[in-house]
Structure formats: C-alpha cells, structure tokens
Amino acid sequence: xxxxxxxxxxxxxxxxxxxxxxxxxxxxxxxxxxxxxxxxxxxxxxxxxxxxxxxxxxxxxxxxxxxxxxxxxxxxxxxxxxxxxxxxxx
Numbered sequence: 001x002x003x004x005x006x007x008x009x010x011x012x013x014x015x016x017x018x019x020x021x022x023x024x025x026x027x028x029x030x031x032x033x034x035x036x037x038x039x040x041x042x043x044x045x046x047x048x049x050x051x052x053x054x055x056x057x058x059x060x061x062x063x064x065x066x067x068x069x070x071x072x073x074x075x076x077x078x079x080x081x082x083x084x085x086x087x088x089x090x
Contacts, residue, residue, distance in 0.1 A: 003079075005043065010034040012074060013048075026052050026075035034066070043081070045072060 003010075003020050011018045015029040022031075028050040035044050043066040047054040055073040056064050066072070070081040 005034055005036060008036050022077050024075040024077055031074055
C-alpha cells in the first residue's frame with residue numbers, strides 16, 4: 001500500500017481519525033507523526049510518546065529526519081520512505 005504524504009502533518013496510529021490508520025494492537029491510538037518542513041523541503045518523524053516506540057532503520061527514535069529509502073517500523077508495520085517525484089509535481 002502507498003500512502004501519499006501531501007500535508008504538513010500526517011498522523012499515524014490505531015485511531016480511525018488518524019491520517020494513516022493501522023489495525024495493530026502494538027500501535028498507540030496516536031502513535032507518530034510525519035512532518036514536512038516546506039522551507040527546507042525535508043520530512044521528519046516524531047514518536048508521540050507511544051508505548052512501544054517508533055523505529056527508524058532498526059533503531060528506536062523519538063524524532064528524526066527522514067531520508068529516501070529509510071525503513072520506519074511502527075508496531076508490526078514497516079514502511080519504506082520513498083521521496084519519489086518532487087513534492088511540487090504531485
């Protein structure tokens with residue numbers, strides 16, 4: 001599945017009101033947020049004090065910049081961060 005990150009903030013969690021909803025008991029209702037900084041054109045991920053944490057390339061993180069090809073693990077779900085086409089061409 002592909003999730004487009006087309007907002008400044010993309011909330012990930014188990015709650016149906018999140019932008020990316022994951023049906024996984026190992027995930028908090030509001031687990032993490034992906035942020036886009038329009039000034040720099042960069043993305044980052046921030047763990048929202050979740051119970052089981054957020055892992056980036058196998059290491060637990062509270063907050064970190066995202067690079068093309070990074071693996072983000074939230075609960076039993078693993079995402080690959082893919083910059084793909086430049087943001088302004090979407």
